[in-house]
Amino acid sequence: MLTAVLIPARNEGPRLAAVLSEVRKFQPQAQIWVVDGQSQDDTAQVAQRHGAEVLQQAGQGYAAALVTGYQALAKAGVERAIQLDADGQHPPSAIPRLLHCLDKADLVFASRQGTPSGGPWSRRAGNAALAAVVRQRTGLGLKDVMSGFWATNTLAIQTLAEILAPGCADANIRISAWRAGLRLHEAPVCMPERSGGHSMHQGWAGARNFALSLWAAGAA
Numbered sequence: 001m002l003t004a005v006l007i008p009a010r011n012e013g014p015r016l017a018a019v020l021s022e023v024r025k026f027q028p029q030a031q032i033w034v035v036d037g038q039s040q041d042d043t044a045q046v047a048q049r050h051g052a053e054v055l056q057q058a059g060q061g062y063a064a065a066l067v068t069g070y071q072a073l074a075k076a077g078v079e080r081a082i083q084l085d086a087d088g089q090h091p092p093s094a095i096p097r098l099l100h101c102l103d104k105a106d107l108v109f110a111s112r113q114g115t116p117s118g119g120p121w122s123r124r125a126g127n128a129a130l131a132a133v134v135r136q137r138t139g140l141g142l143k144d145v146m147s148g149f150w151a152t153n154t155l156a157i158q159t160l161a162e163i164l165a166p167g168c169a170d171a172n173i174r175i176s177a178w179r180a181g182l183r184l185h186e187a188p189v190c191m192p193e194r195s196g197g198h199s200m201h202q203g204w205a206g207a208r209n210f211a212l213s214l215w216a217a218g219a220a
Contacts, residue, residue, distance in 0.1 A: 008065035011043060060150050089193060102152075
């Protein structure tokens with residue numbers, strides 16, 4: 001079974017090497033694809049040195065990285081994929097458990113809820129608001145609708161390649177996937193905070209991204 005690991009990355013050179021090394025421990029046979037979001041550092045070079053295929057992102061932003069990644073996975077005929085961030089907060093040790101959950105779902109989201117890693121209050125508050133919108137739109141009781149740590153099967157990969165759009169991320173991905181008929185599931189995973197760099201959920205950029213996510217989820 002062709003398994004791939006998809007890692008969106010922008011200016012994560014100092015952290016990416018450790019992430020890739022950990023991924024290899026738990027998925028030694030998987031293809032690793034890094035979607036480089038026009039990084040200004042050595043992200044692409046670090047990825048290549050560690051044997052990853054580098055995809056140059058079309059467009060800007062996290063959602064555009066997902067469009068690039070899932071279209072490439074679908075074209076390559078990947079049967080299972082794990083998506084995780086390049087900043088070290090998504091533990092590769094959880095990959096086997098997420099893949100196992102694909103026995104009962106098409107798209108499995110790692111969830112901070114029910115673990116000691118709920119994150120800062122701003123993230124918890126934002127997640128609660130977005131989760132309420134997802135619940136209202138779908139009836140699903142998903143707890144962590146901001147997690148970018150996922151497992152996908154063939155159907156989910158092909159579906160996401162078709163339905164993802166540059167403005168589609170976080171909560172509205174859940175809504176769009178549910179409307180497309182995918183079976184969604186959450187699995188609790190303890191996730192540490194990122195060790196450095198800048199999160200898209202911090203500061204004014206974080207407030208802007210939250211507002212855009214809330215609008216997109218409401219409009220989905």
